[in-house]
Amino acid sequence: MYEGVLENIQKINDDIKGKNVTLLAVTKTVPAEIINRAILEGGIRYIGENRVQELLSKYDALAKKDELHVHLIGSLQTNKVKYIIDKVELIQSVDSVRLVDEIEKQAAKIGKTQDILIEVNIGGEQSKGGIPPETLPDLIRHVSICAHVRWRGLMCIPPFSASEEQLSQYFCSMRKLLVDNVNKKLDNIDSYILSMGMSHDYKIAIEAGSNMIRVGSAIFGNRK
Helix, strand or coil: CCCCHHHHHHHHHHHHCCCCCEEEEECCCCCHHHHHHHHHCCCCCEEEECCHHHHHHHHCCCCCCCCCEEEECCCCCHHHHHHHCCCCCEEEEECCHHHHHHHHHHHHHCCCCEEEEEEECCCCCCCCCCECHHHHHHHHHHHHCCCCEEEEEEEECCCCCCCHHHHHHHHHHHHHHHHHHHHHHCCCHHHCEEECCCCCCHHHHHHHCCCEEEECHHHHCCCC
């Protein structure tokens, strides 16, 4: 378990070399000492945790926190926002007005502007979080009136059973969603994040326009 972590990181870095892509290491179930090896020896600077409690249990032990970008990538309940608002740079899994409002409330308390991604349920799966694509403009508008929440892009998790062709279609649809909604704001698309692609499909996602890949098992091995 956890053998070959540094080699795995190097392989993925080789895959994304010369591309405008950030590697985020998904550290769900990975102990802090292994994460720190990835940070100190593998050069990892972006990590993503799925669960609030697990993030809190590891946070104080993480190395190089002054250089580390910590993201919350899993489902976030409103009653847990207060525990991580001072610890995460980006919340990637925002999917409701209610959650936006709670993030606004907690960020205001500490004088922070919290960056978020909106999670889109691009495959329309009932078992997954995220909003339907057609409701995205309304949620972006709601975020725009918040003083302490800033929309920075989109995240998705397409159906795991999708074929490569289907994955490409999902990812291309996400890219179009981002471009269309950024254009409405007259902003620079290059300053937005499109977080899509995991261990099994990150190459397809990059081809479709992803600029942040979330990789867990391809770095740390299969979870226990």
